[in-house]
Amino acid sequence: MSFLTINQIEHIYFTPDRATKVLEDISINIEEGEFISFLGPSGCGKTTLLSIIAGLLQPTDGSILLQGKRPKDCVSEIGYMLQQDYLFPWKTIEDNSLIGLRISNKLNQATKKKALQLLNEMDLHEVEKLYPSQLSGGMRQRVALVRTLATDPLLLLLDEPFSALDYQTKLKLEDLVFSTLKSFHKTALLVTHDIGEAIAMSDRIFLLKANPGRIAKTFNVPNELRESIPFEARQHPLFPSLFQKIWKELEQLEESNEH
Numbered sequence: 001m002s003f004l005t006i007n008q009i010e011h012i013y014f015t016p017d018r019a020t021k022v023l024e025d026i027s028i029n030i031e032e033g034e035f036i037s038f039l040g041p042s043g044c045g046k047t048t049l050l051s052i053i054a055g056l057l058q059p060t061d062g063s064i065l066l067q068g069k070r071p072k073d074c075v076s077e078i079g080y081m082l083q084q085d086y087l088f089p090w091k092t093i094e095d096n097s098l099i100g101l102r103i104s105n106k107l108n109q110a111t112k113k114k115a116l117q118l119l120n121e122m123d124l125h126e127v128e129k130l131y132p133s134q135l136s137g138g139m140r141q142r143v144a145l146v147r148t149l150a151t152d153p154l155l156l157l158l159d160e161p162f163s164a165l166d167y168q169t170k171l172k173l174e175d176l177v178f179s180t181l182k183s184f185h186k187t188a189l190l191v192t193h194d195i196g197e198a199i200a201m202s203d204r205i206f207l208l209k210a211n212p213g214r215i216a217k218t219f220n221v222p223n224e225l226r227e228s229i230p231f232e233a234r235q236h237p238l239f240p241s242l243f244q245k246i247w248k249e250l251e252q253l254e255e256s257n258e259h
Contacts, residue, residue, distance in 0.1 A: 045213030079153035200230035
């Protein structure tokens with residue numbers, strides 16, 4: 001059995017006057033330690049799919065199994081990192097980083113020590129007593145990552161976590177997140193609009209078409225790129241050709257979406 005099984009997911013949003021199918025026949029098997037990206041035009045259901053995997057939304061049809069369990073039965077095993085850091089402004093960085101542990105009743109001396117160690121590894125060792133307003137956007141996202149990793153989730157869901165950052169900070173954070181997840185052997189799913197980001201960070205990329213969202217194409221990222229940190233992967237000779245290939249496919253999907 002695969003680590004994460006997404007089986008024939010279909011989802012329909014109902015309003016008083018219409019039903020809109022946003023996802024249709026999404027089936028993927030994901031192995032432990034894989035980094036997967038979802039790319040596609042707006043409205044292809046990427047975030048809806050992530051919400052279903054997180055157990056926040058019940059699909060209209062189909063099933064999700066994480067190590068044989070349904071997402072709603074293992075919510076504490078799934079970490080979610082969003083575009084916004086959602087740090088509590090009135091709490092210190094240390095308190096913010098321990099919130100997930102508190103909520104899941106996992107906070108003890110050992111887990112607290114590990115969380116503070118993570119802050120240290122993320123180059124945040126002198127900010128524990130500061131407040132979010134005193135930190136830059138990139139530092140705040142690092143705190144959000146520590147908060148997510150502190151609970152030791154089986155699966156990480158990343159919904160455009162770098163899109164609000166300036167380009168240099170984004171590239172640095174890509175490297176940091178990539179290296180951290182690989183060192184912990186974590187499985188991660190990323191939703192992004194950025195083709196370069198998807199190539200630089202992923203093992204596989206799923207391209208979704210819209211209306212309704214379906215898997216249009218799967219790209220396996222070459223080993224030479226997968227084994228490099230994202231910044232180095234972007235400089236690799238294989239990077240531009242894969243970028244062009246995905247760009248063309250995405251352009252065709254967006255054109256067909258308009259007609």
